[in-house]
Amino acid sequence: MKPVNQKAWLLILPVVVCVAFSAILxxxxxxxYSVQDIISPERRVFVGTEWFKSVMRDDDLQGALxxxxxFSVSVLLVEIxxxxxxxxxxxxxxxxxxxxxxxVAISLLIPWNxxxxxxxxxxxxxxxxxxxxxxxxxxxxxxxxxxxxxWLTVLLMDxxxxxxxxxxxxxxxxxxxxxxxxxxxxxDGASKFAVFRYIQLPKLRGVLMxxxxxxxxxxxxxxxxxxxxxxxxxxxxxxxxxQYLTQKAVGQFDLxxxxxxxxxxxxxILLLCFVLYNWMQRVGTADKEPGHG
Amino acid sequence: xxxxRWKKRGVFLVLYLVFxxxxxxxxxxxxxxxxxxxxxxFSFWPRHFTWDNYKVIFTDASWYSGYxxxxxxxxxxxxxxxxxxxxxxxxxxxYQFLGDKHVFFWLLTNRMTPPAVFLLPFFQLxxxxxxxxxxxxxxxxxxxxxxxxxVWILEGFMSGVPREIxxxxxxxxxxxxxxxxxxxxxxxxxxxxxxAFFCFMFSWVELLMARTLTSVNAKPIVAVxxxxxxxxxxxxxxxxxxxxxxIVPGAIVIWFVRHYIAKGFAMGRV
Numbered sequence: 090m091k092p093v094n095q096k097a098w099l100l101i102l103p104v105v106v107c108v109a110f111s112a113i114l115x116x117x118x119x120x121x122y123s124v125q126d127i128i129s130p131e132r133r134v135f136v137g138t139e140w141f142k143s144v145m146r147d148d149d150l151q152g153a154l155x156x157x158x159x160f161s162v163s164v165l166l167v168e169i170x171x172x173x174x175x176x177x178x179x180x181x182x183x184x185x186x187x188x189x190x191x192x193v194a195i196s197l198l199i200p201w202n203x204x205x206x207x208x209x210x211x212x213x214x215x216x217x218x219x220x221x222x223x224x225x226x227x228x229x230x231x232x233x234x235x236x237x238x239x240w241l242t243v244l245l246m247d248x249x250x251x252x253x254x255x256x257x258x259x260x261x262x263x264x265x266x267x268x269x270x271x272x273x274x275x276x277d278g279a280s281k282f283a284v285f286r287y288i289q290l291p292k293l294r295g296v297l298m299x300x301x302x303x304x305x306x307x308x309x310x311x312x313x314x315x316x317x318x319x320x321x322x323x324x325x326x327x328x329x330x331x332q333y334l335t336q337k338a339v340g341q342f343d344l345x346x347x348x349x350x351x352x353x354x355x356x357x358i359l360l361l362c363f364v365l366y367n368w369m370q371r372v373g374t375a376d377k378e379p380g381h382g
Numbered sequence: 383x384x385x386x387r388w389k390k391r392g393v394f395l396v397l398y399l400v401f402x403x404x405x406x407x408x409x410x411x412x413x414x415x416x417x418x419x420x421x422x423x424f425s426f427w428p429r430h431f432t433w434d435n436y437k438v439i440f441t442d443a444s445w446y447s448g449y450x451x452x453x454x455x456x457x458x459x460x461x462x463x464x465x466x467x468x469x470x471x472x473x474x475x476x477y478q479f480l481g482d483k484h485v486f487f488w489l490l491t492n493r494m495t496p497p498a499v500f501l502l503p504f505f506q507l508x509x510x511x512x513x514x515x516x517x518x519x520x521x522x523x524x525x526x527x528x529x530x531x532x533v534w535i536l537e538g539f540m541s542g543v544p545r546e547i548x549x550x551x552x553x554x555x556x557x558x559x560x561x562x563x564x565x566x567x568x569x570x571x572x573x574x575x576x577x578a579f580f581c582f583m584f585s586w587v588e589l590l591m592a593r594t595l596t597s598v599n600a601k602p603i604v605a606v607x608x609x610x611x612x613x614x615x616x617x618x619x620x621x622x623x624x625x626x627x628x629i630v631p632g633a634i635v636i637w638f639v640r641h642y643i644a645k646g647f648a649m650g651r652v
Contacts, residue, residue, distance in 0.1 A: 091545075093478045100473035101485060103466035104529055111526040112492050115503030122502070175398055178391035190640045192399055195406065197647070198632035200587040202604045203625040210412060211405045216420050216618065218408050249405065254647050261644035299648050310496030313589045317608065331498035331590075338502040339594060351499040358499075362491045369490075369651045 116355070122348035140349035150350065152325065153333040157309060160244065160329060164308045165301060167248050172255025172300065173293070177285070179260055190260075193253045205317025208246045212318075232319060236326035239319045243327050246314055251307070255300045262296035263289060295372035302365040306358065330354060406629070413622035420618050435623035445624065448603035451517065452586065455600065458521035460581040463528040464574065471536035472562065476545065489530035493649070497590045500526065508595055519595045520602065524588060528581045531649060535580060538650020539573025540566075576642040579635055586632070603628060 123141070126134045144150055175193070180186045199207070212232050214220040223230040232242040266289065274284050312331035315321065321328035321336075328336075334354065338347035412420055413435050414428040423429060439445040473479070474486060504523055513519040547569070551561045567574065593605040607624050639646070 091476060091478045094476075095479050097473035097477035097479045097482075100469040104470040104489070104533060105485065107462070107466050107525050108489065108492055108529050111504075111522055112495075112500070115500045115507060118503035118506060119499070174394065178395040178398075187640055189395070189399070190643070191636055193402065194636055194640070194643050195629075195633060196402055197643070198583055198587075198629070198636055199406075200589070200604050200628045202589045202607060203628050206607065206621060206625050207405045207409050210618065210622065211408050216412070216424070218404065221424060249402065253402070257644040258648055261648075296648065299651055303647070306494050310494075310498070312496070312498060316589075331496050334496075334498045335501060335590065338498070339505070344502065347502055351502065355495060355499050358494055358496065359491055362487070362494050365494070366487050366490050369649070372651050 119348045119351050119355075122344045123352055125345060127344045136345070140345045141353070144346050144349045144353065147346075149325070150333065153328055153330050156325075156327075157329045160240075160311075161305050161308045163244055164247055164251070165304055167244070168252045168255050168304055169297070169301060171248065172252050173259050173297075175252065175256040176259035176263055177289075179256070181264070190257075193256055195253075196250050197253050197257075199250075201313035202317045204246065204250050205314045208242065208249075208314075209318050212242055234323060236323055239323055239327050243315050243318060246318065247308060247311070250314065251304060255304065258296045258300045259293055262293045266292050295368075298368045299365075299372060302361065302368065306361050306365065309358070309361070409622045409625050412618060413626045415619060417617065417619050435619040436627075438620050439623055439627065445603075445606060445620075448601060448606035449627070451596070451600050452592075452602040452604070455517040455520040455524070455592070455602070456582055456585045458517060459524045459528055459585045460578055462521065463525060463532045463581045464578055467529055467532035467536055467577065468567070468574075469562075471533050471540055472566070474533065474537045475540035476548065486533075489533055490649075493527050493530040493534070495526075497527075497588070501590065501594055504591065505594060514595060515597045515599050517600045520592050520600060521585075523591045523595055524585045528584055531584065532577045532581055534649035534651075535577045535646055536570070536573055536650070538645065539570045539576070543569050572642065576639050576646050579639045580646045582635075583632060586628075 124135060124137060126136045126139075128134070179189050179193070196204070208219075211217045212220045212230075214224040214230060220230055220232075229235075230238055232239045270288050270292075271284065274288060279287070310331050311329055312335065315327045315329065316332060319327045321332045325333075334347060334350055337343050337350065411427060414431050414433075416430060416432055416434065419425075419428065419430055474482065500523075508514050508519045508523075513522075543566070547565070548561070551565055556565070587604075589604045589608075592602045593608070596602060596605065603624065607621065607628075636643070645651075
C-alpha cells in the first residue's frame with residue numbers, strides 16, 4: 090500500500106489551481122446563466138428551471154441527441170470489430186511491425202479539421218478519388234446533397250480516423266500475453282479461433298473496455314470533422330450535440346438555453362466518465378506488470 | 383492451414399493500409415498540382431509538378447503567421463502542462479491523501495468534457511480578463527484537457543518505477559527537489575516525452591476553442607484553413623498544401639513514440 094501523506098496535496102496544488110481556473114470557474118458561469126434570462130448585460134431575471142424544461146422539450150435538441158446516440162453506437166459497431174481484426178493482423182516484431190505501427194497511427198495525429206478537409210476533397214465527385222470512383226460506378230453520390238450520403242461519409246471518416254486507436258490499444262494488449270499461453274494452446278491442438286476466443290479475447294477485456302468507452306465518449310463530443318465536411322447539413326442530418334450547442338451559444342447567443350443544455354450534456358458525460366474511471370482503475374490494478382511500456 | 387490463415391490476414395492488413403493511406407496520399411498529390419490541373423485533369427500523380435502552393439503559404443503572412451501562432455500557444459501549453467503535471471503525477475503515484483481518488487476522477491472528467499460546453503463561459507471569461515485574441519488565452523483554455531491527460535500518462539509511467547528507489551535516495555540524504563530532478567525524471571524520460579507529445583498533439587489538432595478565442599493576432603492555422611474561398615472560387619491546391627504542412631510535425635515525431643502511442647491514448651492504462 091502507498092503511504093498516507095497529506096503533504097502530497099502541495100504537489101497537486103498547481104494542477105488543481107490550473108484546472109479549476111479553466112474548469113470550475115466556467116462551469117459556475119454556466120450554472121449561473123442556466124437559471125437566468127439575460128435580456129441585456131444589465132437586465133437579467135431569475136427564471137429557475139424554466140430553461141431546463143424548455144431545453145428538454147426542444148425537438149431540435151432531442152433530434153440532435155438521437156442522431157448523436159445513433160452515430161456513437163454505429164461508430165462502436167464498426168470500429169471495435171475492425172480494430173480487433175486489424176490488431177490481430179499486425180506483425181508482432183521487426184521493422185515491419187514498426188512501419189505498420191506508424192502507418193496505422195498516422196490518421197490519429199492529423200489535426201481534426203484537416204481530417205475534415207481531406208475527406209471534403211476525397212469525397213468530391215469532380216476532384217476526389219473516392220467520390221469520383223463512386224460516380225464512375227454509377228452511384229449518384231453527393232455528401233452535400235443527400236442526408237444519408239452525408240451521414241455515411243461522416244461515419245466512414247470517423248472509422249478512418251479512429252479505428253487505429255482501437256487497433257493500437259488491442260495491439261498493446263496482445264503483446265502483453267505471455268508466450269506460454271500460446272505454447273499451451275498449441276500442445277492442446279487448439280484452433281486459431283479457439284486461441285482467439287479463449288486466450289486473446291479474455292486477455293483483451295481490459296483494453297477493449299477502455300477502447301469502447303473512449304470511442305463512445307470521444308464520438309459523443311465530435312465537432313470539428315463534420316463541421317468542416319458538411320457543416321451539419323444537409324438540413325441537420327449531421328448536426329450532432331456539440332454542433333447544435335455551438336450554434337445556440339455562439340451563433341444565436343441564446344445564453345440561458347445554451348447554458349442549461351451545456352449542463353445536461355455535462356451530466357451525461359459525467360455519468361459515462363464514472364463508468365470509465367472505475368474500469369480504468371480495475372485495469373490499472375489487475376494487470377499491472379512492472380517494466381511494461 | 384496456418385499459412386493460409388496468415389495470408390488472409392496479410393491481405394486484410396494491406397487492404398486496410400491502402401484505405402488508411404489513400405485519402406492522405408490524395409491530398410499530398412493535390413498539393414503539388416495547380417488549381418487548373420486539379421479541376422480539369424483527374425490523375426494519380428501531378429502531371430505539372432509545382433511547388434507554387436507551398437510558396438504561397440511561406441510568403442503570405444496571413445498563412446505562415448497561422449503556423450507561428452499555433453506553435454506559440456502549443457509550446458506554452460505543453461510546457462505549462464508538463465510543469466504542473468509532473469509533481470502532481472508523482473503525488474498520485476506515491477502517496478495516499480485525503481480526496482486523492484476524487485481529484486483524480488475530477489481530472490478525468492475534464493479530459494472528457496466536450497469543449498463546446500466550456501465555449502460560452504470561456505468566451506466571457508477571457509473577454510472580461512482582456513485576454514481575447516492572445517496566445518495565452520488559447521494556451522490556458524487547452525490546459526483544461528491537456529493537464530489531466532499529462533497527469534494520467536505520467537502517473538502510469540511513474541507507477542512502473544519501484545518505490546524502493548525513492549526510499550533509498552531519501553536515506554542517502556537527497557532532498558525531494560534534488561531527488562526528483564536528478565534521479566527520478568531521468569528514470570521516466572520516456573514518459574515525459576510521451577506526455578509532451580500528447581500535449582503537443584491535442585493542442586495542435588483542437589479547433590473549436592482556438593477558433594473562438596482568437597480573431598486576428600493569434601489566429602491559429604487550423605482556423606485560417608477554414609477560409610480558403612477566394613474570389614476565383616476554392617483554392618484547393620493551397621488548402622491541400624496547408625493540410626500537408628499540418629501533418630508534417632506529427633508524422634516526424636510519431637516515429638520516436640511509436641511504441642508508446644497506445645499507452646498515451648489510453649492515458650497510461652495499457
